[in-house]
Amino acid sequence: MLPEVHGWLLRRTSSAGDWNPRELAAAKGGTTISVVLPARDERETVGEIVGVIRRDLGDLVDEVVVIDSRSRDDTAKVAARAGATVYAQDEILPQLKPLDGKGEALWKSLAVTTGDVVAFVDADIRKFRSCLVFGLLGPMLTDPAVAYVKGCYDRPLDGAPNAGGRVTELVARPLLNLHWPQLAGFVQPLAGEYAGRRTALERVPFVTGYGVELGLLVDLLELAGLDALAQVDLGSREHAPQCIEALGCMACHIMLAAWARLKRQGKIQAFDEPIPCLDQFCRSEYGHDVRTKDVGIGERPPMMTIAA
Structure with missing residues (x-):
């Protein structure tokens, strides 16, 4: 520390x-x-x-x-x-x-x-x-x-x-x-x-x-x-x-928020945006089914920039 x-x-x-x-x-x-x-x-x-x-x-x-x-x-x-x-x-x-x-x-x-x-x-x-x-x-x-x-x-x-x-x-x-x-x-x-x-x-x-x-x-x-x-x-x-699947989506949101700030602060050089999709697996009678979730996040600007 x-x-x-x-x-x-x-x-x-x-x-x-x-x-x-x-x-x-x-x-x-x-x-x-x-x-x-x-x-x-x-x-x-x-x-x-x-x-x-x-x-x-x-x-x-x-x-x-x-x-x-x-x-x-x-x-x-x-x-x-x-x-x-x-x-x-x-x-x-x-x-x-x-x-x-x-x-x-x-x-x-x-x-x-x-x-x-x-x-x-x-x-x-x-x-x-x-x-x-x-x-x-x-x-x-x-x-x-x-x-x-x-x-x-x-x-x-x-x-x-x-x-x-x-x-x-x-x-x-x-x-x-x-x-x-x-x-x-x-x-x-x-x-x-x-x-x-x-x-x-x-x-x-x-x-x-x-x-x-x-x-x-x-x-x-x-x-x-x-x-x-x-x-x-x-x-x-x-x-x-939360269930483990929901926690996985939350983790993606946090990583995307961090990535955006690393890029904004010049701590990383990124030419490609991350793909905001998460593939998760669920056991079924046929094996493992894939569930793809959109984990993209938006961002609102500072409220002081919004017209009254």
């Missing part, structure tokens, strides 16, 4: 227990805060998450917004009933051709939220606790030099306390260590819980697929520098694990 990263770890890593929501509400002054949940078919968890935020953080959080990403169930109704303002992803900035993916929902949320600070929280978290939100806000509300805060936590899986995060350990962490070693101190670089100042978030592009978290880290490092980034230990986080 680089010496500057070791120093950053000591200086810019805190714990959710270090922050008190009442004290943060008093400290925020005129700063407004939006919490955004991108959600697709999350009726089982989204209502509880919105309800906890509304109940526990009413003095701290100014708005809770759910971006409904083409849900086939009643996610939108459940979220609205719990107290969230709900927007359909494709109805935001309708003059733009709709794109797919989590990053699209996050990017479009910047067009409909009003907070000076925007916190993003996944909508599939089980046993949700309000510290997953106020922990992210502590560093920014107490230090104006911090522009972006990433959550980190244990990820239980099948009874093991920290067996989750397979794509993180097999794909994202090696990429960051090899090409952006200044980011090697982030415990959970793909965590879905993070917060940023609008002034920073609107100045960087958003990858539309599952590479959005890695893309934001790399781009915000380039924009603001390592010392403007922080992380907070949020304890543990439980959600429904």
Whole structure:
């Protein structure tokens, strides 16, 4: 680990227990805060998450917004009933051709939220606790030099306390260590819980697929520098694990996001674009069937470049 990263770890890593929501509400002054949940078919968890935020953080959080990403169930109704303002992803900035993916929902949320600070929280978290939100806000509300805060936590899986995060350990962490070693101190670089100042978030592009978290880290490092980034230990986080086939697609999104940034930053010279297809195999009575999936990702430009 680089010496500057070791120093950053000591200086810019805190714990959710270090922050008190009442004290943060008093400290925020005129700063407004939006919490955004991108959600697709999350009726089982989204209502509880919105309800906890509304109940526990009413003095701290100014708005809770759910971006409904083409849900086939009643996610939108459940979220609205719990107290969230709900927007359909494709109805935001309708003059733009709709794109797919989590990053699209996050990017479009910047067009409909009003907070000076925007916190993003996944909508599939089980046993949700309000510290997953106020922990992210502590560093920014107490230090104006911090522009972006990433959550980190244990990820239980099948009874093991920290067996989750397979794509993180097999794909994202090696990429960051090899090409952006200044980011090697982030415990959970793909965590879905993070917060940023609008002034920073609107100045960087958003990858539309599952590479959005890695893309934001790399781009915000380039924009603001390592010392403007922080992380907070949020304890543990439980959600429904993805199957191995889905994780393969996620890994491709992350690798494509990294490739684009390596090319943009002049770290590689590439004359051919990567082919955004993933061939996966499934056992059948006739042997192995090939399933080819399109894993291409799009990228939205910085929101500040979009006409009002």
